[in-house]
Amino acid sequence: MSGTGPAPSARAAEIGARVEAFVRGTVAPYERDPRRDAHGPSDELVAELRSKAREAGVLTPHILADGSHLDQRETAYVLRQSGLSPLGPIAVNTAAPDEGNMYLLGKVGSDEQKRRFLDPIVRGEARSAFFMTEPAEDGGAGSDPSMMLTTARLDGNHWVVNGRKAFITGAEGAQVGIVMAKSDDGACMFLVDLPDPAITVERVLDTIDSSMPGGHAVVRIENLRVPADQMLGQSGEGFKYAQIRLAPARLSHCMRWLGACIRANEIATEYACRRHAFGKPLIDHEGVGFMLAENLIDLKQAELMIDWCAGVLDAGAQGGAESSMAKVAVSEALMRVADRCVQTMGGTGVTGDTIVEQVFREIRAFRIYDGPTEVHKWSLAKKIKRDRxxxx
Structure with missing residues (x-):
């Protein structure tokens, strides 16, 4: 399955082949490493995997030596290969939130900001966090960023930021932060060095997923002083910059988790062909064989949807509606795939003996982050009304 679909460019095919070989051969054996817990792989494990990726020449493979990026279609192929293990994106530095933050900084950051904040992330020497979502109990921003309560006030040549954030992936252990707040002009983004005494991790939430180092934190920001030259872009333009980041980032999630579901389906298929019940292999029972056939259909449809949306972004469109459609279609299709893999494997499918159980959990979370299905459908319905x- 990993070799089918729209043909990648020659350079994407070459990079993707090296990434796939590394993830299958070097990263996959780490899936049983004890340096993983409910909040993700430890920083020690991340550093070890990235060291191996650096030696293999596959670290940050979607960004070329001259700093340019693969286009979205090429990125789709390479990130899919990195996703063949839940640890793959972390190992080769294509994981969220770093991949999206690298993209945003590359598009909006000044030369000095890129040197100071972007380059260490690209080199795999620093992790980053994106501080946008706020706690529901505060009435702050979630799927509706216009509800943002975190404030930014100019004081001399510094901005003073106050507020609380929630579900901040990787905040624990990150070295670079992108903080969203609201000034008198509107939404703003600020680049900060982490840790900072003004930013306190109140707690790391216990969540269903466990693939991202640092987990998902609730964070308090109290009188954070940020030099004016560490504002990303212009005051009041934060929501525009968020869209620059979020449309490709939604698609990147689809790319990575497609890879994970391809691998889960491989494991389930091998199990169904090896395991016997009632006198024949499970694959020969229609109830099982049909599930695996439906998986191939959903995987192919997800792949084609990703390729279509990537093409739209490569053509220069903002791609908000297209990425919403892709996020809905792919996340829902991959949820069906992961569920059938678990069902095919029966009791084994709900154990940690393979990655199938983890992939199921991760895909369930994927249906929510970067906007739940219902929010994207609502946004598309608004567009339908507006276009009419x-x-x-």
Whole structure:
């Protein structure tokens, strides 16, 4: 399955082949490493895996030596290969939130900001966090960023930021932060060195997923002083910059988790062909064989949806509606795939003996982060109404 689909460019095929070989051969054996817990792999394990990726020449493979990026279609192929293990994106430095933060900094950051904040992330020497979502109990921003309560006030040549954030992936242990807050001009983004005494991790949440180092934290920001030259872009333009980051980032999630589900389906297929019940292999029972057939259909449809949306982004479109459609279609399709893999494997499918159980959990979370299915459908419905009104 990993070799089918829209043909990648020659350079993407070469990079992707090296990434796939590394993830299958070097990273996959670490899936039983004890340096993983409910909040993700430890920083020690991350550093070890990245060291091996650096030696193999596959670290940050979607960014070329001259700092340019693969295009979105090429990135789709390479990130899919990195996702063949839940540890793969962390190992080769294509994981969220770093991949999205690298993209944003590359698009919006000044030369000095890139040197100071972007380059260490690209080199795999620093992890980053994106501070946007706020706690529901505060009435702050979630799927509706306009509800943002975190404030930014100019004081001389510094901005003073106050607020609380929630579900901040990788905040524990990150060295670079991108903090969203609201000034008198509107939404803003700030680059900060971490840790900072003004930013306190209140707690790391216990969540269903466990693939991202540092987990997902609730964070308090109290009188954080940020030099004015560490504002990312312009005051009041934060929501525009968020869209620059979020549309490709939604698609990147789809790419990585497609790889994970391809691998889960391989494991389930091998199990169904090896395991016997009622006098024949499980694959020969229609109830099982049909599930695996449906998996191939959903995997192919997910792959084609990703390729279509990547093409839209490569053509220069903002791609908000297209990435929403891809996020919904792919996350829902991969949820079906992961569920059938568990079902095919029966009791074994809900144990940690293979990655199938983890992939199921991760995909369930994927249906929510970067916008749940219902929010994207609501956004698309608004676009349908707007387009019809403009067409009259």
């Amino acid at each position: 009104r403009e067409a009259r």
